[in-house]
Amino acid sequence: xxxxxxxxxxxxxxxxxxxxxxxxxxxxxxxxxxxxxxxxxxxxxxxxxxxxxxxxxxxxxxxxxxxxxxxxxxxxxxxxxxxxxxxxxxxxxxxxxxxxxxxxxxxxxxxxxxxxxxxxxxxxxxxxxxxxxxxxxxxxxxxxxxxxxxxxxxxxxxxxxxxxxxxxxxxxxxxxxxxxxxxxxxxxxxxxxxxxxxxxxxxxxxxxxxxxxxxxxxxxxxxxxxxxxxxxxxxxxxxxxxxxxxxxxxxxxxxxxxxxxxxxxxxxxxxxxxxxxxxxxxxxxxxxxxxxxxxxxxxxxxxxxxxxxxxxxxxxxxxxxxxxxxxxxxxxxxxxxxxxxxxxxxxxxxxxxxxxxxxxxxxxxxxxxxxxxxxxxxxxxxxxxxxxxxxxxxxxxxxxxxxxxxxxxxxxxxxxxxxxxxxxxxxxxxxxxxxxxx
Amino acid sequence: xxxxxxxxxxxxxxxxxxxxxxxxxxxxxxxxxxxxxxxxxxxxxxxxxxxxxxxxxxxxxxxxxxxxxxxxxxxxxxxxxxxxxxxxxxxxxxxxxxxxxxxxxxxxxxxxxxxxxxxxxxxxxxxxxxxxxxxxxxxxxxxxxxxxxxxxxxxxxxxxxxxxxxxxxxxxxxxxxxxxxxxxxxxxxxxxxxxxxxxxxx
Numbered sequence: 001x002x003x004x005x006x007x008x009x010x011x012x013x014x015x016x017x018x019x020x021x022x023x024x025x026x027x028x029x030x031x032x033x034x035x036x037x038x039x040x041x042x043x044x045x046x047x048x049x050x051x052x053x054x055x056x057x058x059x060x061x062x063x064x065x066x067x068x069x070x071x072x073x074x075x076x077x078x079x080x081x082x083x084x085x086x087x088x089x090x091x092x093x094x095x096x097x098x099x100x101x102x103x104x105x106x107x108x109x110x111x112x113x114x115x116x117x118x119x120x121x122x123x124x125x126x127x128x129x130x131x132x133x134x135x136x137x138x139x140x141x142x143x144x145x146x147x148x149x150x151x152x153x154x155x156x157x158x159x160x161x162x163x164x165x166x167x168x169x170x171x172x173x174x175x176x177x178x179x180x181x182x183x184x185x186x187x188x189x190x191x192x193x194x195x196x197x198x199x200x201x202x203x204x205x206x207x208x209x210x211x212x213x214x215x216x217x218x219x220x221x222x223x224x225x226x227x228x229x230x231x232x233x234x235x236x237x238x239x240x241x242x243x244x245x246x247x248x249x250x251x252x253x254x255x256x257x258x259x260x261x262x263x264x265x266x267x268x269x270x271x272x273x274x275x276x277x278x279x280x281x282x283x284x285x286x287x288x289x290x291x292x293x294x295x296x297x298x299x300x301x302x303x304x305x306x307x308x309x310x311x312x313x314x315x316x317x318x319x320x321x322x323x324x325x326x327x328x329x330x331x332x333x334x335x336x337x338x339x340x341x342x343x344x345x346x347x348x349x350x351x352x353x354x355x356x357x358x359x360x361x362x363x364x365x366x367x368x369x370x371x372x373x374x375x376x377x378x379x380x381x382x383x384x385x386x387x388x389x390x391x392x393x394x395x396x397x398x399x400x401x402x403x404x405x406x407x408x409x410x411x412x413x414x415x416x417x418x419x420x421x422x423x424x425x426x427x428x429x430x431x432x433x434x435x436x437x438x
Numbered sequence: 439x440x441x442x443x444x445x446x447x448x449x450x451x452x453x454x455x456x457x458x459x460x461x462x463x464x465x466x467x468x469x470x471x472x473x474x475x476x477x478x479x480x481x482x483x484x485x486x487x488x489x490x491x492x493x494x495x496x497x498x499x500x501x502x503x504x505x506x507x508x509x510x511x512x513x514x515x516x517x518x519x520x521x522x523x524x525x526x527x528x529x530x531x532x533x534x535x536x537x538x539x540x541x542x543x544x545x546x547x548x549x550x551x552x553x554x555x556x557x558x559x560x561x562x563x564x565x566x567x568x569x570x571x572x573x574x575x576x577x578x579x580x581x582x583x584x585x586x587x588x589x590x591x592x593x594x595x596x597x598x599x600x601x602x603x604x605x606x607x608x609x610x611x612x613x614x615x616x617x618x619x620x621x622x623x624x625x626x627x628x629x630x631x632x633x634x635x636x637x638x639x640x
Contacts, residue, residue, distance in 0.1 A: 007616070007620045012588050012589060023480050024479055026497055026500075027475070029501075030501050031468075031475065034471060034475070034508045035468050037509055038509070161604050162606075288577055
């Protein structure tokens with residue numbers, strides 16, 4: 001029998017032996033292609049290609065303008081005070097958990113602290129600071145609280161990072177830890193529609209249908225009451241990695257799971273009603289993006305999801321919430337599609353749409369009823385990003401996770417134009433929902 | 439069995455030469471970049487084939503990575519990080535190809551797995567077949583993790599950064615991936631002939 005250490009030690013040589021590295025026959029073609037390709041100028045976009053410290057260090061030395069600094073500091077203090085007052089005064093009425101709402105602040109993480117940013121004024125306000133390494137802030141549906149993860153020293157037995165989950169009121173008060181024991185390798189936090197419970201999915205050892213290491217994992221779905229700290233394990237299911245509460249009341253939720261090593265999509269009522277099959281489990285387990293990150297439409301009547309089959313992955317599909325009527329969403333020829341995010345007003349769907357398998361990626365916006373034209377919106381990215389709609393559906397907030405920008409983009413869904421927000425962040429942004437005016 | 443246990447560690451003299459070539463290429467010198475590309479293209483091609491399990495896709499990924507490398511080279515501030523940066527471009531190109539793959543004809547290859555008397559990795563075709571099969575069982579991003587660390591010799595923190603995952607997650611996945619590879623190879627002794635679907639990526 002081979003020992004683990006010996007296998008690891010042999011692996012570099014085994015891999016090298018698997019494909020002997022000879023000179024590929026396309027080297028000359030590549031050289032010709034490069035001769036036709038212009039280089040990107042090094043200094044034309046310093047804010048994009050250089051770290052902040054380098055840009056600032058190149059600023060010519062000048063006399064320190066203490067007077068201007070004083071005035072700016074005073075303005076900043078006044079803005080911060082106004083921001084805090086605004087936060088406190090705008091939550092008398094609360095928005096419904098689904099559908100359109102007013103635009104509040106954008107919670108974001110930066111250097112281990114949690115901030116609130118004002119997308120209109122560009123001002124920011126520290127919410128949770130200190131030595132803790134805090135990340136992944138998520139606003140409750142009623143906009144009153146922020147949940148986030150804080151790194152815990154050490155790792156789980158299998159080496160995964162550990163987090164505690166905290167909740168804080170949006171005015172900075174009431175900071176409390178809600179996880180009794182550290183959470184290992186948690187997926188993104190999400191709130192239940194009641195804004196009282198948190199849905200937390202942790203990966204645990206799976207039981208069947210292993211087609212690859214990640215598919216050997218099961219998801220343990222807990223609902224944690226943020227008031228009492230009581231945790232209820234709802235289910236532990238092979239392959240489970242997300243749940244979506246169904247509008248308009250959140251009494252049902254949707255998820256994907258592996259059955260005998262094949263992906264399917266299911267729904268279950270939180271009242272104990274039996275599981276309904278939305279898509280039969282017949283997609284091979286190695287196609288790990290199938291049904292990934294499926295989303296309900298704003299009215300809860302339809303489900304948008306990524307679909308892969310024996311021909312490849314992925315296209316955007318849509319089905320009725322009872323599993324009927326599945327079809328490709330606006331088939332427009334060869335393209336790679338995915339990650340649909342419906343707008344809260346129910347009018348639009350934003351998704352990655354990359355015609356002809358292009359080397360760059362961008363968001364496109366289509367009418368949710370599949371009529372009209374597709375609008376390419378926002379910047380094109382060399383990699384991918386995380387995006388969400390403003391609560392009032394007037395903007396899309398996109399944060400690239402390919403390292404191409406430290407600032408999120410605000411995209412106008414009507415004409416595709418975009419600008420950046422006024423602050424740097426480490427990603428994981430969300431958007432606070434507040435009651436609509438009037 | 440080949441004994442090329444660490445195929446990518448450059449000598450200090452080579453590193454100096456490489457630095458000069460990178461700086462010249464940053465200034466737009468096509469010949470310098472052609473030399474750089476020529477030095478790395480074989481290992482990039484092998485790494486891409488290990489990740490993608492498809493020589494045509496690997497060709498596309500390597501070309502994409504090297505064209506991006508040429509295009510963006512003037513923006514690389516620290517030339518000492520050229521290799522890591524190039525490997526990151528390659529793995530991004532590989533994973534992009536996998537994500538964007540669409541309606542490609544499914545090629546089914548029947549891979550005959552011989553049944554060795556004992557699972558010994560000391561050498562031979564059987565071991566290669568078993569490892570090949572074990573790699574196919576991994577998802578592409580897990581294969582990328584294994585290839586970056588064990589084939590290209592990248593330190594794990596750099597691998598984690600390249601794949602956009604936390605270091606703890608990278609450690610955990612690598613631990614599980616190695617366990618699965620080892621288990622699959624060891625189990626291979628008792629497995630009959632199997633069919634392995636090619637060209638189906640998540």
